[in-house]
Amino acid sequence: MKSPPATTQQDSTYQRLRQWVTVGRFLPGERLKIHDIAQQLGAGVMPVRAALQRLAAEGALVNVPHSGMLVPRLSVAEFDDVLQMRLLLEGEAAERGAHRIDAAGLAELAVLEQRMGEALATGDTTAYLDANELFHLRLYQAAASPTLMALIETVWLKVGPLSNRLFEAAGAARVLNHAHSDAMSALQQRDSAGVRRAIECDLFVAGQFLRPFCAA
Template identity: 70%
Template sequence: MTDTSSSTTLQDNTYATLRQWVSVGKFLPGERLKIRNVAQALGVGVMPVRAALLRLAAEGALTHSANKGVSVPSLSKAEFDDVLQNRLLLEGEAAERGALRMGADGRKLLADLVTAMERALAANDAKAYLDANEEFHVRLYRAAGSPMLMTLIETVWLKVGPLSNQLFDDNPDSGVLNDAHTDMMKALENGDAAGVRRAVERDLFVAGQFLRSRCTQ
């Protein structure tokens, strides 16, 4: 007899992992996702992977066609502009709310992540920087105490995630990427929630201008 609950849990876990992979840019724009290769990377069977990929395609995070299978969409500049505008609205709001609610322990964790990003930039370690950057923003936004707002942010991240790994590809401004985080910490320590919001918006805008250049016409 098949354990339905175990099967459902495996499908949900597979979906959650793949959704996170898309949002952090593990897959590149235009990349075709071969189900067997993805299943091997996850250490699961092809069925939960197929179900997860189709679910992500239904959400617009991936594209699916009978001829090409499942692939990562490439954003046009107009599509990217729309995504960026929504990120500025949603993440700016979450940052300001999070700043108002975050305590000393939370600020200390964010300060440690800023240090980790600075070290990653010095070592030219793009993965370490992006990992610390994601954790920084997630912790700040979750401090806002709004699960709905966080869900909306994560949905938007699915759209832009595949571009994020290109942030260090011949980017002349990569050395200053952490400046906005330093400004966020100063604003946090001063109790300036509006200043945190402005710093987050500047962070998104600066990175966004480079990533926009990587979009299709």
């Protein structure tokens, strides 16, 4: 039996940058400087350049002549379209995941939900976004549908940079974790439809806070 191919630096650099885009490490309109990113990652310039080109091919970045790679700004119409796709895809993944998740998975989600609450209390944006991504990822992975997960991750690339602005919206921090608490309660009761509703509510509420930050 053949062993799986080793992960190259180019692959690992791409995966890391993809995750950074997804959790909003870069802001809409930001110009990405290859040498700065290479230094942050401890990677070579060539793997970073190749990773950025792959992300541009996926629509996560825009290659502007004479300006380099830019993080795109979503229009209101584009944002609304992405949000509708998220509600469809992530609602389905949440309901399927609720059917299949095991005790260890539930325990991990409970820890992540607590971590999000603590991050909101201290105003730690990065910690909240990281825990939030992992909470949704683990729930959706429990659905055991690679196709569904790939579609969700592609949509995440579109909206990730905008998520950085959540904490600029007045009142957002007070309510952002409510839906995760509701999802945990439904999971513990094995109420898969309730989990779906909670996740859809989470996406919708966050979307209303983010929508005003879209490009005119």
